[in-house]
Amino acid sequence: MTQMTLSRRNFGFLMVGAAAAAMLPARPARAASGLVAATFPGSWEDAYRRVLTPLVSAAHYDLTIAPAMAQDQLAKVQANPDNPAYDTLLMSPGQGAVAIEGGLVRKIDPTRLSNWSMLDPAFQGEYGPTVTVEVNGIAYNPDMVPRPTGYRDLFENPAYAGKVSWTGFESNTAVMAYTQLAKIYGTGPGDMDAVFRLFQAHPEHLRSVVDSTNHQMTLFQQGEIAVFMCSTNNVAHLKALGLKAEFVHPKTGSPAAPVNLYLAKGSKHVDAAYDYMNAAISKAAQDVLKLPPTEMFPTNRQVALPPGISAYVTREQIASLTYPDWTLINKHRAEWMRTFDALVARG
Structure with a gap:
């Protein structure tokens, strides 16, 4: 049974590569070029390696x-x-803004992307295409805790005491949740002192602070935690593993982060980088990436939303999600990071 499943999966990816090859511009044979594409670890890494490698190979490039x-x-x-x-970077708005301001990435030439016109205009960035939008909220195990209504529940309902995990300010998912908490318990998204006071008043929340969402997912699988802040595709991945996991849109709003591909200014493999970008926004790729276990929201408007995604968000809802002020976040992030790390160390 396992062998049959793997064979079907591999066949599916081969078919994606064949379909993409037909969609890519015709190119003469050439020597392989070693494109290095940065990708988030975990499910992103696995999905991009399996889905995009055959597409880029169809354009006669090697992809790492x-x-x-x-x-x-x-x-x-x-x-x-x-x-x-x-050669290419994969970033949310926070780090993307820093890369742009620092002159580390270059504006792209959309005419070099044959799939550019398939993107909704909101996803056509001058420094690179948006490949998905991560919708963030709260994941929980319904066998261990009740369904939370939002962030306030996690601190004020004893049912969650000692069962919630958080990460530091290095995580975009975490910092978006903290700006929401700052609005709930403070004067606005920049009032992080209110969040630090909140954690000081609830030291049990400091005991499960870890370094990344991937670490949280491991703890969730092991039953050591029952709640953590995450995106819808993190929950999709857990469900694909057969785990009890549900997603909650906080009643104060679901933070969202467009994820963009950027071309590093110093890249020596520009042609390959464009083919990689083109593959990432193609219908062939996004038709696969929208499915479990990744369930990435497709930015290509020719890709229909599957039930697993539309259950959480529709194309019409994308504009109404909560988009944090990354200028504010970037201005204070290093300071917030140091304060929180010291708080965790004392806790």
Whole structure:
């Protein structure tokens, strides 16, 4: 049975590659070029390696998927912008804004992307296409805790005491949740002192602070935690593993983060980078990426939303989600990071 499942899966990806090859511009045979594409670790890494590698190979390029969190991508490119560790970067608005302001990425030429016109205009960024929108909220195990209505429940309902995990301010998912908490318990999204006071008043929440969402997902699978802040596709991944996991839109709003591909300014493989971008926004790729276990929201408007995604969000709802002020976040993020880390260390 396992062998049959794997064979069907591989066949599906081969078919995607064949379909994409027909959609890509005709190119003469050439020597392979070693494109290095940064991708978030975990389910993103697995999906992009399996789905995009055959598409890029169809254009006669070699592709290396390099897993790294957005903050780590940024740090590595800042360290050597003329010879960057990655040719393309995958980032949410926070790190993307820093990369743009620092001159680390270049504006793209949309005419070099044959699939550009398939994107909704909101996803056609001058520095690169939006490949998905991550919709964030709260994941919980219904066998261990009741359904929360929002962030306030997690601190004020004893049912969640000791069962909630958080991450530091390096995580975009975490910082978006913290700006929401700052609005609930403070004067606005920048009042992070109110959030720090909240954690000081609830030290049990500090005991399950870990370094990443991937770490939280492991703890969730092991039954060591019952609640964590995440995106809809994190929940989809857990469900695909056969786990009890549900997603909640907080009543104060669901933070959302467009995820963009960027072309590193110092890239030596520009042609390959464009083919990679083109593959990532193609109907062939997004028709696969929208399915379990990833369930990434498709930015290509020719891709129909499957039930697993439309149950959480529709195309019409995308504009009404909560989009954080990343200028504000970037201005204070390093300071918030230091304060929170010290708080966790004392806790």
